[in-house]
Amino acid sequence: MEVVSITRNARMSAFKGRPLARACQGLTAADALKVVEFSPKKAAEIIKKTLLSAIANAKNNNGVKEPGTLKVKLCVLDESTRMRRYWPTARGSAHPIARRLCHCKVVLTDVQKEVQ
Helix, strand or coil, X not given: CEEEEEEEEECCCHHHHHHHHHHHCCCEHHHHXXXXXXXXXXXXXXXXXXXXXXXXXXXXXXXXXXXXXXXXXXEEEEEEEEEEEEEECHHHCEEEEEEEEEEEEEEEEEXXXXXX
């Protein structure tokens, strides 16, 4: 059984959050929440929100009784579209600015069924 949760168009660069996402992979859901809660990075809030949503999806949609049996199979921050902006500069010209967005995807699996 796999449970998926996706947060789309989060206002952050995917490059800055990928190390934290890699740190969460392979951990149980409770351990991943602990890692994310004590991280000062902006990505921690986005990953935490997505992880809690995946746990809620497992309880409500898949009938998982204990969230302690869930393991983070995949935690990924992918690039999304970019907001194009312009910064006015000298002599009426403008420099382009790309404000980056990202998608956060968390996939949880059931540890007990994985062993069997």
